[in-house]
Amino acid sequence: MSQMTNEVDNNVHYDDQTGSQLNDDGNGVGVVLKKGPWTAAEDALLVNYVQKHGEGNWNAVQNYSGLSRCGKSCRLRWANHLRPNLKKGAFTAEEERMIAELHAKMGNKWARMAAHLPGRTDNEIKNYWNTRMKRRRRAGLPLYPPEVLLQAFQERKHGQGTGEISDGDGGHRDFLKKNNYEIHDAIFDSLKENQGILPFLPDLPAISANSFLPNGLGSPPYCNLLPSTLPNHDHLQESTMSFIGSSELNSNRFYPFDHIKDNTSDKISESFGLYSPLDRGVSHGSICYSHSLSNGNSSTSKPTSEAVKSELPSLQIPETEFGSWGTSPPPPLNESLDVFIHSPQPPNALDSGSSSPLNSGLLDALLYQANTLGCSKNNSSDKSSNSSIATPGDRAECSALNMYETEWEDYADPLSPFGATSILNEHPVVSTNGNSWDEWELFQTFSENSAGNNERLQSIDQVWTPKSENQSMSLLNFTLPDVLITSDWHELYSDHDSTNQAIMTEASDDISGQ
DNA sequence: AACGGTATCAACCGCAACTCT
DNA sequence: TAGAGTTGCGGTTGATACCGT
Numbered sequence: 001m002s003q004m005t006n007e008v009d010n011n012v013h014y015d016d017q018t019g020s021q022l023n024d025d026g027n028g029v030g031v032v033l034k035k036g037p038w039t040a041a042e043d044a045l046l047v048n049y050v051q052k053h054g055e056g057n058w059n060a061v062q063n064y065s066g067l068s069r070c071g072k073s074c075r076l077r078w079a080n081h082l083r084p085n086l087k088k089g090a091f092t093a094e095e096e097r098m099i100a101e102l103h104a105k106m107g108n109k110w111a112r113m114a115a116h117l118p119g120r121t122d123n124e125i126k127n128y129w130n131t132r133m134k135r136r137r138r139a140g141l142p143l144y145p146p147e148v149l150l151q152a153f154q155e156r157k158h159g160q161g162t163g164e165i166s167d168g169d170g171g172h173r174d175f176l177k178k179n180n181y182e183i184h185d186a187i188f189d190s191l192k193e194n195q196g197i198l199p200f201l202p203d204l205p206a207i208s209a210n211s212f213l214p215n216g217l218g219s220p221p222y223c224n225l226l227p228s229t230l231p232n233h234d235h236l237q238e239s240t241m242s243f244i245g246s247s248e249l250n251s252n253r254f255y256p257f258d259h260i261k262d263n264t265s266d267k268i269s270e271s272f273g274l275y276s277p278l279d280r281g282v283s284h285g286s287i288c289y290s291h292s293l294s295n296g297n298s299s300t301s302k303p304t305s306e307a308v309k310s311e312l313p314s315l316q317i318p319e320t321e322f323g324s325w326g327t328s329p330p331p332p333l334n335e336s337l338d339v340f341i342h343s344p345q346p347p348n349a350l351d352s353g354s355s356s357p358l359n360s361g362l363l364d365a366l367l368y369q370a371n372t373l374g375c376s377k378n379n380s381s382d383k384s385s386n387s388s389i390a391t392p393g394d395r396a397e398c399s400a401l402n403m404y405e406t407e408w409e410d411y412a413d414p415l416s417p418f419g420a421t422s423i424l425n426e427h428p429v430v431s432t433n434g435n436s437w438d439e440w441e442l443f444q445t446f447s448e449n450s451a452g453n454n455e456r457l458q459s460i461d462q463v464w465t466p467k468s469e470n471q472s473m474s475l476l477n478f479t480l481p482d483v484l485i486t487s488d489w490h491e492l493y494s495d496h497d498s499t500n501q502a503i504m505t506e507a508s509d510d511i512s513g514q
Numbered sequence: 515a516a517c518g519g520t521a522t523c524a525a526c527c528g529c530a531a532c533t534c535t
Numbered sequence: 536t537a538g539a540g541t542t543g544c545g546g547t548t549g550a551t552a553c554c555g556t
Contacts, residue, residue: 037524037550059541075542076525111544126545127523135521 034068038077042067046074047082055083080121087119091128097145099125104148 034042049065055078058071067074080086091099095117102113110122110129117125136143144152 035526056542071541072527072543073525079543080524108545122544123524130546131521131523 032068033062033070033073035073038069038081042069043077043082046077049074050078050082076123080123085119086121091120095120096128099129100144101148101151103129104144104152 038046045065045067046061046069049061049067053060053064058075058078061067061071061074062069069077098117099113102109102116106112108126108129110126113125114120114122133143
């Protein structure tokens with residue numbers, strides 16, 4: 001960076017004095033082409049060349065300017081650093097939002113995206129996105145804001161749409177409209193195979209999970225869109241082995257995109273941050289989203305000023321101190337809930353037979369999510385109600401949902417320490433076969449102890465006894481500021497809940513119309 | 515102060531599309 | 536039409552700064 005600054009400064013200097021440095025006779029023949037960082041002098045040569053000859057014909061640069069650089073390198077240097085009207089510095093919030101929207105539509109079409117961000121280069125955008133994606137993936141956050149997903153889905157739903165995306169100020173709508181972009185191919189193309197619901201794939205892990213539950217836990221912001229946290233590989237393996245029989249895991253492997261048997265599924269998933277190659281590796285495994293908690297070392301760094309470490313934070317209680325729930329700080333609820341989000345199907349979910357989201361049911365999962373969402377709306381006036389915990393049969397009654405929604409009111413705020421990420425969703429607390437009544441009881445027990453986080457956690461402890469202290473600790477660790485990760489989207493999109501509900505409503509309508 | 519991990523940026527590489535002959 | 540050259544794009548890598556321990 002200081003290098004860059006110096007370079008920029010030097011560029012100014014050389015730009016003023018490099019005219020005489022050009023060598024129109026050319027001397028590039030036989031010259032070993034230089035690689036590596038450009039010097040100010042080289043920049044000056046290139047600038048002068050372009051001023052004299054214009055852009056293009058880059059392979060001739062070395063012949064006419066004396067630069068010992070290949071044409072490719074010259075072109076890149078010009079395009080990314082020397083051409084006029086380049087905008088330097090951090091992306092503005094509006095630019096960031098636009099990048100997200102464009103990426104949702106285009107995928108990794110950096111050059112096309114750059115065309116819509118005056119002064120920005122494809123490389124810049126690419127770097128920004130990759131950095132951001134890595135950060136968010138590590139944090140277990142969705143890559144796209146719900147609003148973007150909704151917009152994309154609506155466009156696809158309504159006949160490929162106009163390509164217009166909402167940006168709040170309408171500043172870039174026109175060009176999008178004109179260009180009639182295809183919605184992110186990687187997202188949608190493969191989704192055609194999936195009954196039109198796949199634009200919600202980023203929601204699927206939670207949706208599926210919600211389908212296992214008596215209630216739609218995923219309706220609040222970030223629940224649906226919450227991908228699994230991505231723990232390190234070793235840890236994943238460890239935790240997987242610790243909590244679940246490998247055979248179960250193997251036989252119940254669950255990936256949101258597994259049904260898409262091509263590379264696209266990976267791309268989709270990665271685009272949404274649903275899993276990383278690491279997850280893949282482990283997973284043969286499972287939906288279990290093995291936790292980053294048992295050893296507390298899911299590698300994470302402090303991503304940004306607004307995103308705090310997702311890995312074990314300073315609050316982490318030393319392993320040796322773990323041993324009982326009672327002495328531990330209560331975990332954030334949504335993290336606790338995540339345990340169940342990836343939990344067993346309730347019995348009546350089983351009744352639907354193969355429609356279990358776990359087994360096949362992306363559509364079912366989405367439907368259920370939509371239904372529970374609608375139910376939650378109906379019961380929105382009674383969010384404090386948590387008494388009527390679901391029997392298997394009342395799953396659809398949404399009573400428990402109220403409880404969770406209440407919880408979400410507390411935790412769903414992306415700026416809340418509890419609102420952004422999921423750690424426990426990595427905990428394979430329950431088997432992945434989704435058929436366990438015991439697991440359902442586990443959920444019930446959990447639900448019945450809804451008066452407070454501590455109680456909930458204790459209830460967890462009651463029905464699920466870690467085999468080791470480490471396991472106990474792994475459940476406790478979610479008290480950590482891992483969950484302090486906040487969403488930068490929150491700064492750009494303030495209406496997550498309504499957006500998310502809109503998404504689910506759209507999905508419900510769409511599905512029911514089929 | 516040293517060290518390790520992460521973020522960021524710049525540049526390179528390989529490939530594909532395009533253009534020209 | 537085929538082949539060579541050029542350009543553009545996206546993925547990847549390396550260097551460096553920054554930050555926390």
